[in-house]
Amino acid sequence: MDIVNSEGAGTKIFSGSPGSVSYHNFKGGGVIADVISGDTRFLYLHMNTTTLPNGSSGQVAAGDQVGTMGCKGMGSCAPHLHLGTLLKGSVLAATGTNGRVWRMGSGKGASPMTADAIKAALPQAWYYVNPEPFLPRQIPISNPYPDMAGGPRKTTLPKTCAPGANEGAASEPVSQSDSQSQQSAIASAAERATGSEDQAVKVANQPNRSLYLELARINATELTANSFDYDAQIDAALAQLVTLYALDAHPMEGQP
DSSP, rough: OOOOSSSTOOOOEEEESOOEEEEETTTTTEEEEEEEEEEEEEEEESSSSSSSSSTOEEEEEEEEEEEEETTTTTTSSOEEEEEEEEEEEEEEEEEETOOOOTTTOTTTHHHHOOOHHHHTTTTTEEEESSSSSSSOOOOOOOSOOSSSSSOOOOOOOOOOOOOTTTTOOOOOOOOOOOOHHHHHHHHHHHHHHOOOOOHHHHHSSSSSHHHHHHHHHHHHHHHHHOOOOOOHHHHHHHHHHHHHHHHHHSOOOOOO
């Protein structure tokens, strides 16, 4: 995902997660920050400057600066952050997703993996996935590209990411371009598995308000699409049970 703002070159780039960080050359991306956080991995490309030099490594906390926005690794471009998000194969295979996924190193010309290939993902390999579910809010689309999934659209897809620090911020409007894009977005949200035992624990550990928002999102998607499969319904029920347990163990703020 390419992310730009009005400030452009020199904008400070911060890590969105804690973990081990290494700085290395990435073909077409310049010297990048490569952050591994458990079973997730984030790549920050095209930065003009990096916090540590090429070949360095260490630990980073969420919110630590990793560099500044730029255009390194490309002949010419508008300064932007190219954010790459990857999941480990063992986690990807367990999600039941049938979204657009590529194995790391497959190249931009490769076709997305089939649902069967995703289920058979190599446990220790890394796979590119959509970064949006890992963001606290949507990224607006300012230029409609004709090859977007579901057809051209003027604005970002409906919000499907888990609430975070910016959960109170107003969400951008959903697609207004055509019903095909909206229907595709609904189907995509419905087909995405709600979670596993690991996801349920992560959901339960969120602040109380985020818990309610996450549960509302799950239920709204189910009502809208009405096409969750059996496994996803079991996962949703498991997440709610763990959530209720967490709320019982940690009462709402301000309550005795």
